[in-house]
Amino acid sequence: MLMGRVRFGKLCHTEEKKVAPPMLRRTLTGAALAAVLLTAACGQTPEPSVESADAKAHVKIGVVTIVTHPSLDxxxxxxxxxxxxNGYDEGQNLTIELQNPQNDLATLSNIVNTYSASDNDLFxxxxxPPAQALAQVVQDRPVIFASVTDPVAAGLVDSMEVPGGNVTGTSDQLPTDEQLKLILDIDPSVESVGIVYSAAEVNAQVQAEAAVEAGRELGIDVKTATVTNxxxxxxxxxxxxxxxxFALVDNTVVSAIESMVQVAEERQRLLVTSDADSVARGAAAALATDYEAQGRQTAGIVSRILGGADPATTPVELQKELEIAINQEAAERMGVTIPEDVVKRAATTS
Incomplete structure (x- = not known):
């Protein structure tokens, strides 16, 4: 039942270039290229337009994820x-391939090296981890990332506003202080919070450090433990x-969230996460990104890049909307009752 959303501000956009970068010009059909040249000869700037799938040139996109779990799926x-x-239909004018190394970095390396030698127009x-791997080996074509918490700390972009290279995308960066406040809203007696995170994921490390700092501000002792798988x-x-x-946006931990659910239930402790799918899998609550919506948002960036925008000046976008999800039955199994005012703020309840 939809009862409310928690909204945060949008990241502003800079002006996009309209000239197709060299790695995409070869995708134009002869007719489309002739039209562009004729327009230029007349001294006119072509206006952007929404094209049907039949009108758009065929493109090939290589996608790589890191592991199977509901949010990334x-x-x-x-x-x-x-x-x-946006006019790119699989089987018509779009060929899209998905590769998944299942969190094996050696397999990931093989995938990105194969992609680098492919004729894909964009990745x-x-x-x-996939974003970092692709960015290291692909410099001649655009790399668009999604679900990257801190692309600057990950070395993917120079800044969120001006990425500066062939890499840009969407970030699932969440306000850690608001997530810890949600824990206190549910159970004001909480004085210490435990976070398990992957030492191999820079995004998880950045979030853990932010949580420790936010905990100090809120009077919460945040304790951490690292894992490698x-x-x-x-x-x-x-x-x-x-x-x-508290579970971060951490692919390694989220793929095994049932393990944390089991510990939380055995110890009668609240478990709050950063994705709604983990709530459906047994966590009590989350202040979360809508990952399906982020996929659509990422597609918008991909479409603009294919249309001629420059990744170097296309800002990284944050998730436009965040929402609270709660699982009252899961909370009860952890010995916790979620207050009615939190229930009223939730976008999804179960």
């Missing part, structure tokens, strides 16, 4: 749907003696 589904909304990286999540959670648990 929803992001890919949103990407494909968003591309169709989409879902999550930080999903099989270590349960033991890491058990090592933390805390009043509540």
């Amino acid at each position: 929803a992001l890919y589904d949103g990407l494909v749907a968003g591309l169709a909304e 989409v990286a879902i999550a930080t 999903s099989s270590e999540v349960q033991q890491a959670a058990e090592s933390l003696d805390v009043d509540a648990y």
Whole structure:
């Protein structure tokens, strides 16, 4: 039942260039190129227009994710749907390939090296490790990322406003202080919060550091434990003696969120996460990104780049809307009752 949304401001956009970058000019059909040249000869600037799938030149896109879990799967589904909304239909004028290394970095390296040697026009990286891997080996074509928490710290862009290279995209950066406040809104007695995060993901490290700092501001002692793979999540959670648990936007941990749910239920401790899918899988609540919507938002950037925008001056976009999701039955299994005022603020309840 939809009862309300938590909204945050949008990142402003700079002006986009309308001249197709060299790596995309070869995708223009002969008729389209002739039209562009004729327009230029007449001294006119072509106006952007919404084209049908039949009118757009055929493009090939290589996508790589990091691991299978519902949030990233929803992001890919949103990407494909968003591309169709922008006139790129799979099987008509779009060839799109998805590769998934299942969190194996050696396999990821093989995938991006294969992509680098391919004739794909553009690449989409879902999550930080694939984005970093692609950015290291692909410099001659655009790389568009999604679900990257801190693209500046990850070394992907010079800044959020002016990326400066062939890489841009969307960020799932969340306000950590607001997430910790949600924990206190649910249970004001919480004095310590435990976070398990992947030491191999720079986005998780950045979030953990932000959570520790935000905890100091709120009077919460944030304790952390690191893991290198999903099989270590349960033991890491058990090592933390805390009043509540909090899961970051961390692919390794989210793929094993049931392990944290089990610990939270056994210890009768609240578990709040950063994605709504984890709430459906047993967490009590989340202040979360809508990943399907982020996929559509990413598709909008892809479409603009294919239309001639320069990745170097196309700003990184933040998620336009965040929402609270709660699972009252899961909370009860953890010995927690979610207050009615929090329930009223939730976009989704179960």
